[in-house]
Amino acid sequence: MRNVALFGGSFDPIHTDHINIIKACYEKLGFDEVWVIPAYVNPFKNLSASSVSQRIEMIEMAIADLDYVKLKTYEVRKQTRSYTYDTVEHYQKNYPDLKFAFIMGSDQLDSFEKWDKFDKLIAAIEFKVFLRSDRFNEKIVEKYNLETFEFENNYLSSTKIRNLEDVHLQIKTVNNYINNNLMYIYERLESKMGQERFYHSLNVGQTALNLARLNNFDLNRAMVAGTLHDIAKNWPKEKMQAIIAKYDSNLLTEPEPTWHSFAGAFHLQQDWVFEDEEVITAIYKHTVAAKEMSILDMIVFCADKISVERDYPGVEKYRSITYADLKTGFKTLLKQQYQVAVKKHGNDKIGKQLIAAYKFWIEEDN
Template sequence: MKKIAIFGGSFDPIHTDHVNIIKTCKYDLGFDEVWVLPAYVNPFKTVSTSSVTQRLEMIDLAVKNLNYVKVKKFEIRKTVRSYTYDTILHYVTNYPNFDFSFIMGSDQLDNFEKWDHFSDLIKTVKFKVFIRDPEHINNEIIKKYNLETFKFDNNFLSSTKIRNLIDIDLQIKEVNDYINKSLLYLYERLETKMEEDRYFHCLNTGQAALQLAQMNNYDLQKALIAGTLHDITKRWNDEKTIDIIKKYDQSLLKEPKPVWHSFSGAFHLKYEWLFDDEEIINAIFKHTVADKEMSVLDMIVFCADKISIERDYPGIEKIRTLVYRDLKLGFIELLKNQYEASVKKHGKENIGSKLIDSYKYWVKEEVNSE
């Protein structure tokens, strides 16, 4: 009789500890197959922050080399909440020659008796409990129902941690890359760290960058990502901003404080989100004061930030028209405007060397070439 471990959960997102539990089921507990069963909505949660398709794609990435894993869509394709009892009854009824066990984490034990049709469920299938946190485990429930418990290669991860950028270095790289490139979990990663108008400016800049990418035959997703994330550290306090800049390039602190967020944002993405796309990192690094070397994406993000839909400064419609017509000329005009406004407000000696260097290279060179 084939032994099947049913491993249910939200998997929002799937992470390394999920995979380690799967491997333990196969190699230590002797299951022939592990059926991963993502839920449409966990009955104890009210919302999922990624789509059905995205969660399935992340699961596929995580288990692509595990040929004993089957991803089952019985629950996730439903349009109403799913309960474990309905699922187990379905599989036990339709596969009478299979020996099923249900995999659960010890963190679920406190609510175990609240599961739908619990008294029938506990008689229908065997439960295998994996110890997530040895210091917080409901031994009373374990003894009451004579549940088997198991250890595994435990990194003490959770989907909540991953969504909130905690212990990202322990996450499956392919899944983390997918999350970054799909701009998943922005609510947890952005909105709770900045005020509403700044959050919507980030979203608007992403859309402006997307539009400019379409006009300039550039990678749409890269532009959307870089534009959306350009101000991710804009509202960090000085201490946090200084710490990350000191850690990776202390010389940048000589630049004016208002532009620090472009440097801290690039470092935050590269070293704390583990973003590995250098084009995106560079575009965020350069979006305030530009640089002598500006790629198409660099110009797109620089301009998108300054012409996003909520911007309403004098002359904005004229500059938008110029940027839409010619990205490079629009970039140069915006850089010229920024330089002149900064000098007028702060004095040339207080605007930093990077803006001066960019201005000399792009604006003066353009004038000399005419």
């Protein structure tokens, strides 16, 4: 009789420790297969932060090289809250020739006795408990004579990943998928930048997408770069100063209002483990531009200044120009920004980067 481990959970997102538990089931516990069963909605949680299709896609990426792992969609197909007993009953009834055990993390032990139809469940199937942390509910383990196992533990959790903790330990393909699809954006941005800045960022993302459509550029990458452009805008001065000093201290000579663009680029690169260099560069350049400006650089620079909520004098004219011709719009907005900066701060305090961009695109290009 083949032994199958049932591994259920929200997987929002699936991460490295989930995979390490799966590998331990196969390599150390001797299971022939591991069936990964994403929940539609975990009964102990609110609605998932990502869609069912997104979670399934991430799981498929994570298990792509593990031929003994199968993705089972029984719970998500039901489109109701998921209860372990119903799932176990379903698989035992439909696969009587297989012997099942259920995999759980030690973090679930505290609520274990609250699981639906618990008395029937504990009698119906064996449980294998993987120790997710050094502290766990030993009373429950002893009471039900549960087996516990260690595994290659990075002490990750889906909550940590959603909140940008230990992202460097995450599965690379899954992390790229999360970044490139702006997943968990509310947790990662709104709570840190405030509602007004968050909505500005969403507006810039949409404007960047519109400009990308007009200029035959990748719509998704433009939206991602536009949405993330102000990621560090509301950081304290000291936090921006620290990350800039760590990766390029020369930038601290630039005016403080431009620091967030550099800090944001470094933050994405280091803390999000963001791998799209063109997106990072566009965010780096979005305040004062540069001599070299790609299509995406121009899109984000312009989108930031003409997004739908902007209402400064002349903005409708700038929108019309930019939507008609991106390069002309970019140069017009750069010239306007330079003139405003000089009027407000004087020639000596507008920064070398803005001066260099202005000379190249406005003075030398004439």
